[in-house]
Amino acid sequence: MVVGTLLALLGAAGPSRAQPVVPQRHTFTRSAQLMGSYFTFTVVVADNDTAGQRALRAGLGEVRRIDHLMSFWDSTSEVVRINRTAGLHPVAVSPETFGLINRTLRLSGLSDGAFDITFASADKLYKFDRQAHAALPDSAAVRASVRRIGWQKIQLDTARHTVYLPATGMRINLAGILQGYGLRRAKQVLDHLDIRGGLLNGSGDIxxxxxxxDGSLWRVAIGNPDHPNSVAA
Structure with a gap:
């Protein structure tokens, strides 16, 4: 009887010493053409295929939403509306677009103008299409174009969330900040989905x-242009 009781106790204690089951993690990757560039998102989930694909759709969808809102090329974007009304009247925009433009002005101040979204005022002078140019723009055209550039000229109305470019021909382009901003917003979306690991690549913004x-750290490297599929650093 004592032996039977001892065996019963040992049997009862067995499960408590078992190692906890660690859920197997899976990697899912998807790419898309967004913001005029190539985006590749990778997420790691401890669930089924549905969770991984849902996360990828949500993350890339957030970048697509931002692209539609602030694209320099989308005819319906708020940035294009601002550019079209340069020299005419202010344009009311969403708090998100207003906030990002306001941030670029702070960056312009910190960099003493090295970062300036009004560079787009001059981009019609040159065509970077790999074709030979008959001649460089004449100096008068260059001077006229440069006069339209200047982040200090952008007028923001915080109360009304309006943006105004005071000179006809002025234009802004958020390309220098938009990809990184899109990745940060996509990361926030993935955080809400409880994605604990991933790598977001927006044309080199990582x-x-x-x-x-497999538990290893991510490896980010610079490719060697002289030797495809090899690493320079």
Missing amino acids: YCWGRQA
Whole structure:
């Protein structure tokens, strides 16, 4: 009877010493053409295929939304509306677009104008299409174009959320900041979906966190242009 009781106790204690089951992690990757560039998102999930694909759709969808809102090329974007009314009247925009433009002006101040979204005022002078140019623009055209550039000229109305470019021909282009901003917003979306690891690549802008499916850290490298598929650094 004592032996039977002892065996019963040992049997009862067995499950408590078992190692916890660690859910297997899986990697999912998807690419898309966004913001005029090539985006590749990778996420690591401890769930089924549905969770991984849902996360990728949500993350890339957030970048697509921002692109539609602030694209320099989309005829319906708020940036294009601002450019079309340069020299005419202010344009009311969303708090998100207003906030990002306001941030670029702070960056312009910090960089003493090295970063300036009004560079787009001059982009019609040159065509970077790999074709030979008959001649460079004449100096008068260059001077006239440069006169339209200047981040200090942008007029923001915080109360009304309006943006005004005071000179006809002035234009802004958020390309220098938009990809990085899109990645940060996509990361926030993935955080809400409880994605604990991933790597977001927006044409060279990289955002990674957590670990790969096998537990190893992410490796970010610069390719060697002279030797495809090799690493320079």
